[in-house]
Amino acid sequence: MIVGYVELSGESPALARAEALAAAEALGGGPTPAGTTTFPGLFPVLLPDRKAVLSLARRVALARRCLTVVRAGEAAVAAAALEGEGGARAVFRRVGSSEGSSNASVRDAGRAYRAAGGAIDLEQPERRYWIATRADGGTALLLEAAAVDRKEMAQRAMPRLPFQRPISLPTRLARAAANLARVHAGDRVVDPFLGTGALLAESGLLGAHVYGIDRDPGMVRGALRNLSHLGVEASEIVEGDAGEVEFRSPDATFEALLTDPPYGRASATGGEEARSVWRRVVPRWAERVVPGGWVVVVVPPVFEPLGAPWRETLAVPVRVHRSLTREFRVYRRPD
Numbered sequence: 007m008i009v010g011y012v013e014l015s016g017e018s019p020a021l022a023r024a025e026a027l028a029a030a031e032a033l034g035g036g037p038t039p040a041g042t043t044t045f046p047g048l049f050p051v052l053l054p055d056r057k058a059v060l061s062l063a064r065r066v067a068l069a070r071r072c073l074t075v076v077r078a079g080e081a082a083v084a085a086a087a088l089e090g091e092g093g094a095r096a097v098f099r100r101v102g103s104s105e106g107s108s109n110a111s112v113r114d115a116g117r118a119y120r121a122a123g124g125a126i127d128l129e130q131p132e133r134r135y136w137i138a139t140r141a142d143g144g145t146a147l148l149l150e151a152a153a154v155d156r157k158e159m160a161q162r163a164m165p166r167l168p169f170q171r172p173i174s175l176p177t178r179l180a181r182a183a184a185n186l187a188r189v190h191a192g193d194r195v196v197d198p199f200l201g202t203g204a205l206l207a208e209s210g211l212l213g214a215h216v217y218g219i220d221r222d223p224g225m226v227r228g229a230l231r232n233l234s235h236l237g238v239e240a241s242e243i244v245e246g247d248a249g250e251v252e253f254r255s256p257d258a259t260f261e262a263l264l265t266d267p268p269y270g271r272a273s274a275t276g277g278e279e280a281r282s283v284w285r286r287v288v289p290r291w292a293e294r295v296v297p298g299g300w301v302v303v304v305v306p307p308v309f310e311p312l313g314a315p316w317r318e319t320l321a322v323p324v325r326v327h328r329s330l331t332r333e334f335r336v337y338r339r340p341d
Contacts, residue, residue: 009038010059011048011138011148013070013101015156017178021322021334022068023049025182029065032188033058045138045146047102048073056151063152065212067159067181073136073148082137082145086115089135089147090122097131101138101148111137111145162207168235169228171202173327175266175304179334180204183264186320186336187300189214193261194241198248198291203229205264210238217241217260219248249286259296263288266304269330284311292316292337301337312337 010030014022030036030051035058038050053059056074063072077085086098098116100109115137116126134150162177164170175183183205189195191213197205200218202225210216210233218240220226226245233240244251267284288311292301303311307323312335320336 007052007054008056008074009042009050010053010062011050011073012066013048015068015070017068018324021182021324024320024322025068025185026051026066028188029062029185032190033061044141045101048138059151063154065185066154067178069154071153072151074151076147076149082111082147083114083118085147087118087122090119090124093123094132095125095127096133096135097128098135098137101136162236167232169202169231174202175204177204181208183302183334184208184212186334187262187264187302189262195262195264196260196291197265198287199265199267200229201225201266203232205266207233207236207238209264215241217253218243219251220245221247249290259294261296261299263291263295263301281309288312295339297339298341299339303335304332305335307333311335315340
C-alpha cells in the first residue's frame, strides 16, 4: 500500500473529501493510518499501488490532481537535487499556488534540479513536481501522478447534451455520487427517478450495468439519448411509476441505488406530494440492494429516506443550484 494525496478543487469540501475516500475504497484502498504525513490543501488516502493513484485521478470529480511523495524524509530542495540526477524535463510548482506564481522554495528546487542534471521545461515537462509544506513547517517534494481532466468532464455538462432540462444534477456532483456508492465495473446500478440520466451516465462510464425508471415518457426518451451520446448502453430502462413497475426480471438485485428524486418544481410527480413519492419508492428499491451495497440519495436536509436496518454513513449539505440546497445521504446495507 502507498499513500496518495488528492488536491481538492475547493468546491463542497466535505463532499470532496468523502468522494476521494470512497473512490480510494473502490480501488482497494481506504483511509490512511494514524501518523501519516499531512499537508495543507491535500487529502491523503491509502491506495494499493501507483497505478491506483492514476486510476483515482480518472475517477474523482471534486479534485484537481493526485500526487505521491518522492524521496520521503528529504526536504523539497534536497529531494529535487536527487531527482535531477535522472535528467528528465520537469516543472516545479507549489501546492495552492496559481500556475504562474513563484516563490523562493520553487526557485531553489528548480535550481537544485537543474544543477544535478535535470532540465526545466514549462511547456512540455516529463514530470510535474509540487512542493508542499508539512504541519511542522518543513517542505516535501511530491510528484503529480495525474491531473483530473476537468475539461473532459465539462463536455458531459447539461448544455453539451442532446436532451436538456433547466434543473439537473451537475456532472461533477453526479460523478461524486457514483463514487460515494463505490461503483465498480460490472456492478448493477439502479435509479428509480431517472430524469436526464446523469447518475446512470456516470455509473455507466465507471463500467456499471445501469437500470432506470421514470414516469415521464419524454424523460425516458431524452435520458436514452443522453446515455447514447455519452457511449453508455443501458441494461434496461422502464417507463412508469417506480413504486409499481418492474424490470424484466422481478428478482433482479443491485450493488447500488443512486437517485436524485423529483422535488415537484421542474420535475413531474403526477400530482402526488413529492415526499409521498419518495417514501413509496426509495425503500422499495433499497430492498433490492445486496448486503454490503450502497444507497446514495439527494434529498432535502430534513427528510430521512431510509431507516433500520440501513446505516447512514454520510450526510453532507451541498448547494446543487443557486436557490436549491440538498443533502447527499449515503447508506450501506449491513452484510
